[in-house]
Amino acid sequence: MRILYLLFPFFLLLLQGAAGSTLAIRNKKECERQKGFCGFLKCPFPFIIKGKCSRFFFCCKK
Template sequence: MRIVYLLFPFILLLAQGAAGSSRAPGNKSECLRQNGFCAFLKCPFPFVISGKCTKFQFCCKK
């Protein structure tokens, strides 16, 4: 029972960190607003995936 008291603050810290980490674009208009573009399944070489536009399209940015 003592381990529950030790795990509870750790779980709260994980949940708090996950709540603020969704700054990636979630749709096409957000991607374009952040100077990105949508590409199918992967981004061309100098660009990296920074979010999702649709289910199969990813937002690519430098």
């Protein structure tokens, strides 16, 4: 019975992480529609990675 108390919070954290993963940008059109651009392997300084355009290109946004 004690293991249920440990498994329940772990299960909730697992579900919470999986829910947000579907909102990531997954292609070039979606990236550009959200006012971003595709950068090769990394983004320049003021921008951060918000998703993937393709295998080696990442969506960069401020």
